[in-house]
Amino acid sequence: MPRIAGVDIPENKKILYSLQYVHGVGPATSKDILAKVGVDPDTRAKDLADHEVAGIAGEIDTNHVVEGALRRQVQQDIQRLKDTRCWRGERHRKGLPVRGQRTRCNARTRKGRKRTVAGKKGVKG
Amino acid sequence: MSRSMKKGPYVDEKLYMKVQKQSDGGKHLPIKTWARACTIVPEFIGKTFQVYNGRTFVDVFCTEDMVGHKLGEFSPTRVFRGHTNKKEGLKS
Numbered sequence: 001m002p003r004i005a006g007v008d009i010p011e012n013k014k015i016l017y018s019l020q021y022v023h024g025v026g027p028a029t030s031k032d033i034l035a036k037v038g039v040d041p042d043t044r045a046k047d048l049a050d051h052e053v054a055g056i057a058g059e060i061d062t063n064h065v066v067e068g069a070l071r072r073q074v075q076q077d078i079q080r081l082k083d084t085r086c087w088r089g090e091r092h093r094k095g096l097p098v099r100g101q102r103t104r105c106n107a108r109t110r111k112g113r114k115r116t117v118a119g120k121k122g123v124k125g
Numbered sequence: 126m127s128r129s130m131k132k133g134p135y136v137d138e139k140l141y142m143k144v145q146k147q148s149d150g151g152k153h154l155p156i157k158t159w160a161r162a163c164t165i166v167p168e169f170i171g172k173t174f175q176v177y178n179g180r181t182f183v184d185v186f187c188t189e190d191m192v193g194h195k196l197g198e199f200s201p202t203r204v205f206r207g208h209t210n211k212k213e214g215l216k217s
Contacts, residue, residue: 084190086198117208 002045002053005066015048016041019056024066033059134193137163144168157182161197176200 003009010018019030034041037055039048048056060066065073081089091098097110108114128135137160147153148168155173165187175182176196183200191199 080190084188084194084199086191086194087201088198090201 002048004053004057005060006068008067010045012044012046014042015039015045015056018045022060022066024064024070025060029064033064134164134166135162136166141166141168144172147172155184158196161195161200163196165191165194165196167192178202 004019005022008022010021016027016030016034019025019033020027025033031041033056037052037059039052039056043052078092082093083089088098095110095112096103097107101107103111137158140156140158140160140163143156145168147156153172155175157175157177159177161176161178169187170189170192172187174185174187174196176185176199177183178197178200179202185196185199
């Protein structure tokens with residue numbers, strides 16, 4: 001099992017797809033990396049030669065932000081929004097949708113599981 | 126949809142002129158403005174604006190982090206004070 005970008009160990013899949021197990025590498029990035037290093041996207045991850053693995057790892061290290069560094073960067077971006085007291089920052093702080101979606105109903109991804117409000121139904125006056 | 130790159134950022138011209146005048150003249154009074162849609166450009170750093178939110182003017186001091194945002198993003202138009210408690214009823 002080849003190791004790429006730290007802890008990630010993709011497996012019996014074609015390298016084009018196993019690369020996508022790295023956080024920060026999707027279909028497009030994966031394709032770009034393989035094209036640049038000159039590795040056939042259809043080879044299985046286990047059949048890669050050592051120098052091919054090294055080439056892919058090197059390419060990711062130099063030109064891509066992945067895994068921990070990427071997660072940290074995203075967190076920092078969110079923190080920056082929160083610190084500047086702008087509208088988007090407030091939405092992050094309140095755990096509400098950030099990009100103008102409705103919140104009257106739905107928005108469950110941001111708001112989490114439904115919290116039932118006591119006395120909302122049936123109680124009159 | 127985002128704004129076309131060709132046009133560049135939207136900056137309120139009158140407001141921009143006022144900022145320029147302040148930078149030349151040296152007076153640093155807060156600038157009252159209604160131009161909430163105006164993008165904050167690097168020239169605005171260190172200036173204070175009073176951005177109208179429909180009711181009052183909110184003081185907005187521009188820092189480096191704010192560049193690229195709009196003035197209105199820092200002047201909230203709605204106040205949410207929590208939902209009313211049904212048991213206690215509306216507090217008058």
